[in-house]
Amino acid sequence: MKQLLFGLLLSFSAVTYAQNVKKEVLFTIDNKPYYTDEFARVYNKNLDLVKDESQKDLTQYLELFIGYKLKINKANKLGLQNGTTYQNELKSYRTQLSKNYVTDSKVTKELVDEAYQRSLKEVKASHILITVDENASPEDTLKAYNKIVDLRKRVMAGEDFGKLAQENSQDPSAKENKGDLGYFSSFRMVYAFESAAFKTPKGKISNPIRTRFGYHIVKVDDVRDNRGEIQVAHIMILNPKPEDTDKDKAKNTINEIYKKLQQGEKFEDLAKQFSEDKSSSSKGGQLNRFGSGQLSSEEFENVAFSLTKDKPVSQPFQTKFGWHIVKLIERFPLKTFDEMKPELENKVGKDDRSRLITNSLNEKLRKKYPIKRNEKLYAAAAKAVTADFYENKWDLPKDTKPFDGKLFTIQDKDVTGTDFLKFIATQQKAGSGIRPVGKMVDKMYEKFVDEQLNAYYNDHLETEFPEFAAVMEEYRDGLLLFDLMEKEIWEKSKTDTIGLKNFYDTRKTNYQWKNRADVVIISSTNEKMIKEVQKMLKKGSTPDQIKEKLNTKDKVEVMTNAGTFEEGNDALPKGLQFKEGISEITKDGQYYFVTKVNKVLPAGIKTLEECKGKCINDYQQYLEQRWVDDLKTEFTVKTNPEVFERVKKELQK
Incomplete structure (x- = not known):
């Protein structure tokens, strides 16, 4: 429920709801003002989500909005904003949302364009993997690299790729699939692997590539046009359960249905009568459209995509879910670039490609926030780091006062030499192959500066981007509201068996x-x-x-x-x-x-047990309304009717 709530917030956060609404105090709760611009923004943003037409009425919506803010005030009064879970979740959501802002648009565009071009194709590839940790020692890294190079030489000399994968690949699935990864398009693999697959000609072997998993060589077995999307209907009979005595019942039933189809009976009618996929049977078995890799069964997809206008119905076949017969409804070509652009931008931000964007952003931040290093302090700090670092045995100097001066300044934030030394201490476990110590420290300094610049920029997103500040305010309120409702309404409605029984007894004729x-x-x-x-x-x-x-x-x-x-x-x-x-x-x-x-x-x-879900839902609404009425007596609410009439006219234009 919480993921759904904030998924909706995030989905609509990038939309601008422009209104010529003058910022005025619309109402106060215990003298705390709430303004017309927020009311207008929230009303417009949620207008299309509201199914109850009465809630689109502005007077009714004002009551809902006041009730919403009353609950937030109650949550703050109870101190829910100080809870550790709340603070952690708020931080997590801010991190998620900030990804839309800490980016480089030019690099993002190039990556989005590349991703679309790749999405036009599907590559069938096999691979051999030799695992090595990203932070492995140079010796272990070289050992893994030499091993993959040797395997590539053996392939190039004529040895069978599948057999070598089965015998040598450290991808656990290779024992059974001989390294075969099937068909995939953009975003199905880590970026470096994807790039190797799309840049290697059909029938060729890539050079060794490094990913976070280790070293790979990739063999491209085939390249085909992306199949686009397809819509089908299906009839499904579930696989037998372990306790079922007749293990052939499902198979026999699907075969009987198939014979009925061959006799000329309608697919849709048979699906309504017999399909055990309850989400689609009432619709004649019709499923939502899908593309390669979007379902949980590759076999189902392959059968669906094999259907044609001349052969629109499949024979019965089995998946891990059950026995199916599939009927082709319609094929859809691949989406245009403009149609896919928002989705691609979102994926690029979550993919390994984001590292390229980060590097570009770092360069921009260095120009936005120019810094000047205290060379004398830096030299002293660098000298304090010893070769013990390589063995994870280096400790901060016992007396750090000599390093407490300003190493550099970002706008109004001072960063000290001690901050830098503490950063180096945290990097020991990751290790570094850069020697001598002086060069390693220089490298660490560049990484430290980038980290500090990004942190400063991220911490000030609310001042840089007003729309970001507005969405974060919604997140804060949403999290508090969820925790409050769970505490005051949802849990009570489930555990208050006497109250639920009394509620049911007085309304049982409704069920x-x-x-x-x-x-x-x-x-x-x-x-x-x-x-x-x-x-x-x-x-x-x-x-x-x-x-x-x-x-x-x-x-x-x-x-x-x-x-x-x-x-x-x-x-x-x-x-x-x-x-x-x-x-x-x-x-x-x-x-x-x-x-x-x-x-x-x-x-x-119906008995209470027979209608419990619906009854609990109704009881929750009843408790919530009574609770809001109580809040109106607990807090002092004062509205400004004249201001509301003005904002009402603006919103109705």
């Missing part, structure tokens, strides 16, 4: 079952067969006995569906009368139906 029936539904496209089914049902035959007699190896004449269904359920034949016994034969489209109603469960009030 009603429709008429329900325990039924067996049998369908066929053959009227003669359905008449035979009706006779057999009247004689007491079971669904399995009916299927065994009427269905053959080559042709499925009847299908069955059983369960307890509420009136109006799509699976029920239209016009079915809810009374025990064997129904008359009905027809809907090309299907004939006969139904055996085993038991009728009349409409009535």
